[in-house]
Amino acid sequence: MKLPKFSVGVGDRFAHQAKAQLQACILAERAGAEVVPVWNKSNREHMIIGSEPSTTRTKADEAVRELGWTKPYFVDADHINLATFERFVQPCDFFTIDVADNIGKKFDEAEIAKFVERHPELIGEIAIPHVDQPFQTDRAFVEKVAKQFLAAVQEAGRIYRAVAEKKGHEDFVAEVSMDETDDPQTPVELLIILAAIADEKVPIQTIAPKFTGRFNKGVDYVGDVDQFRKEFREDLATIAYAVDRYDLPKALKLSVHSGSDKYSIYAPIREALAEFNAGVHLKTAGTTWLEELIGLAEAGGEALVLAKEVYAQAYDHAEELCAPYATVIDIQPARLPKPEEVNAWTSEQFVNALRHEGDLPEYNPDFRQLLHVGFKIAAKMGKRYTDALEQNEEVVGRNVTRNLYERHIRPIFVP
Template structure:
């Protein structure tokens, strides 16, 4: 049996100032106050209120020394088949506390005794956690409204879950791209494991997903699948032949006729009409020879590549056809281009994927305007509304599948439109904004560290901006020496400082000195560990603002 224990009215982490007595199967440890836990009880009840405690004495019977426990995460207390589990804070980071000697407890490796041990949050124990508590493992989203919270540091999940509390949305708590992981020094396994521990810490027993974001190659897809990822966002930008957009009409048609599939494509698209209408929005689509030529030249190879990766996934899970959605979510991304996705482009990609047997849950078009990282939408909102309404209509009636909005952090001016035209049926990806909330906490709690990070970011900016399209003006950022410590957090409310600290996150997390020691990484993690409640609450408020502006209901 598995029982859940909640400590009503307690903060998520309790800093303990007393020593307690823990008793289990006849063994006891003296302390200032008595508390008993009957591990032989089939009811899984706790008497005394708190499960794990601060201990500085050797365990009885020569069992060994239990590390200092600074506090427990009360929401994480769980009971499974005679054993107790709880996430605790120690002076050396978080550990899983295990009390008991049953079959579940034996699955975890750690320091201590057969009866009581502290376990590192490592790969082996992550796998054991998912086995004992299956709700710490991701599952597919399916066709539900969903929200991706890219956690670049691996410590944000409890805060993200607070933002979603009472909200009808499926959280994608593990979401990182290969590029992000390369810059943060984390692995795909780290990302999924960290999310699972965050779920356990928060006491969340609902569902969540893991998104292998912007993956391009079959080996990446299969590797992430083997690790337990449940969503795969396919970035086919290497196969999108955007140069064809710049061909003259005559050149495009001539090049199209050279395709071996030209005859079949003409028979499928020319002379056919697609009509979509709902909610006052109507779209009527026909392909001219030139439009068909351009769509084919730009997207056909990308469609073939996405279909090949889909088949690789199907083979890996042993699933067939329409049942694939039971095993994984497949997102089609065509947003990594220079030009907007037209309605003809959308229909062409969708029809060609369907013809190849691909079942997908979401599609990410390239919209008008600029979706720069960590700031609001830049562009004509009215034109975005026109485009988005039509793409959402096509997705709803040609699928249904979700429209996915990438680089969705802080796009507050268009969020109401996303909610309106999808009927609350969409996927949104965020990532950088959670990192920036971490930077905000650092600016408040460790201003000296923030000043060092800011100065270093200025040095790295020109090099790091190469892979981003941004309009950052460093001249608009106040000189640090003109700002008091109390003014530093306000920088995270301004466009240019936000982009400065966003774009350089990889350098800030990975740069080392001549001796191999990190310049900032360890200090960043230590500050956020010391003030994690501040970080969780910042995420609750900021991601919560996203949720509310999108019009997602709260129960």
């Protein structure tokens, strides 16, 4: 199973937006870009909402059938590990193997020594085509990187083989994710990681490293854009080199996690993809949930009241909601409006505070990030929330499609 060159990870936490999301890919196709959808939902999100991976598959299949989509599409077992993968085996054909928690964990000195001995080519000067300066390493550096990442890569191998054994075949897309950690992986570290992945014989088609800068949920990139441009370009060059050197899958490409709303780096990504004729997987999961809230607020009436209630409860439970996402959010509590203030807002004020578009003076990134992690509040509302989505399907869907196409797909992929 081959993942096409361009793909977009879409989250549908409450299983109501598959058609609206697919419509964005249809608009891209009409504009001359094939961007295939990958519906992703993590075990944590399923547990919070009380849903099953089979529902994600059912909704994706229904959207594809109803809208006549004939291109590939996938359902992602997002951020799985050995403890959580089994419930995803039947309905999923894309597996994001998350080994970030294994980075820097206990390592076997003998395994480190064997790795270094297998890869003398990683020591010294490594000239990568299209990278201005060769990588310079020594044995101590390679050992240090191996000590940091080899245990994580070996865990990825165990998870991959466990999935393949349960599915009874290896015909699925595998991604290795290392992004939810504190320190970025440099291009030379990525090369060493890819050598280790090749040793494990995991035929990954995407890899999600931690890039320089902050990739906070639902808001723009925070960091040096020029540094990101250089790093992203060198990562693409490194992958192309590693594919040839280590016989990795030809389709291997970078995956940008927490990729939604990173408007300031979309131009550098687009430029680098064109230069290298490379693919990318852009993961935009949580932005759809925010567009649901925007749609409800825009609808006004009881739907606006419900959106305000979600915020009020999120505000009261902010510490609990933020804890699992500490590495990918940056909220300044002093900049959060009080619920009493929000309750007095008009529909337009709520929408403008939440909508991440242009230079709206009311836009509040702290408000947006808190609501991004606040889907647990809507989950507790249950049918009351999903009924509101159904009652306001047109306005919610319009916002979901427009956000995904105009703000995410078009800037990177459309000619």
